[in-house]
Amino acid sequence: SQQGEEDPQALSIQEGENATMNCSYKTSINNLQWYRQNSGRGLVHLILIRSNEREKHSGRLRVTLDTSKKSSSLLITASRAADTASYFCATVPGGSGNTGKLIFGQGTTLQVKP
Amino acid sequence: GAGVSQSPRYKVAKRGQDVALRCDPISGHVSLFWYQQALGQGPEFLTYFQNEAQLDKSGLPSDRFFAERPEGSVSTLKIQRTQQEDSAVYLCASSLGSINSPLHFGNGTRLTVT
Numbered sequence: 140s141q142q143g144e145e146d147p148q149a150l151s152i153q154e155g156e157n158a159t160m161n162c163s164y165k166t167s168i169n170n171l172q173w174y175r176q177n178s179g180r181g182l183v184h185l186i187l188i189r190s191n192e193r194e195k196h197s198g199r200l201r202v203t204l205d206t207s208k209k210s211s212s213l214l215i216t217a218s219r220a221a222d223t224a225s226y227f228c229a230t231v232p233g234g235s236g237n238t239g240k241l242i243f244g245q246g247t248t249l250q251v252k253p
Numbered sequence: 254g255a256g257v258s259q260s261p262r263y264k265v266a267k268r269g270q271d272v273a274l275r276c277d278p279i280s281g282h283v284s285l286f287w288y289q290q291a292l293g294q295g296p297e298f299l300t301y302f303q304n305e306a307q308l309d310k311s312g313l314p315s316d317r318f319f320a321e322r323p324e325g326s327v328s329t330l331k332i333q334r335t336q337q338e339d340s341a342v343y344l345c346a347s348s349l350g351s352i353n354s355p356l357h358f359g360n361g362t363r364l365t366v367t
Binding site: 172180182183187189227229238239242243244245246 | 286295357358359360
């Protein structure tokens with residue numbers, strides 16, 4: 140079963156604009172990760188934020204985590220046409236031992252128009 | 254190899270046939286995961302290996318699904334007596350094995366059961 144929900148399900152923006160995607164989850168977590176998937180391909184890891192962190196940056200990506208609200212957001216700044224893809228948040232649930240098993244959300248489909 | 258390799262890339266099976274899907278993880282990766290991804294959905298966890306030990310098979314949908322990793326490297330997901338609802342993309346991922354290790358995904362095998 141899925142861990143939570145992502146919002147919006149689909150997002151269409153112009154190149155150069157910022158894109159914000161939100162993710163909510165249901166259980167306690169060890170960490171939360173964001174992945175990207177291009178059509179017909181596997182998932183690519185973007186960024187990991189631990190449960191005791193509130194914000195993390197990587198290049199044009201900014202991730203926030205609010206454990207009290209059980210939510211996270213991914214911000215992509217200055218978007219490019221090449222950012223067009225589906226984006227998934229995934230959590231390592233608390234109490235999952237040391238497996239690193241990920242539970243994925245439903246994903247947000249981002250289209251960046253040139 | 255440089256990444257996780259899955260074969261075949263596409264598989265068409267008649268209902269009732271058995272199929273075997275192969276995953277070659279990144280060398281040295283302890284953990285190996287299988288996920289099932291339906292069209293337009295996020296990946297759903299199937300099973301997890303630590304080296305050759307199958308430590309979690311809670312996501313396997315029925316006893317028709319069987320996975321193995323006999324030497325702690327290559328893994329095979331076998332589906333017996335395939336049914337139409339088995340049609341999906343099957344993704345394999347590997348990681349170094351710690352709780353904060355990101356998953357590295359293959360490009361998946363798209364299974365179509367006719």
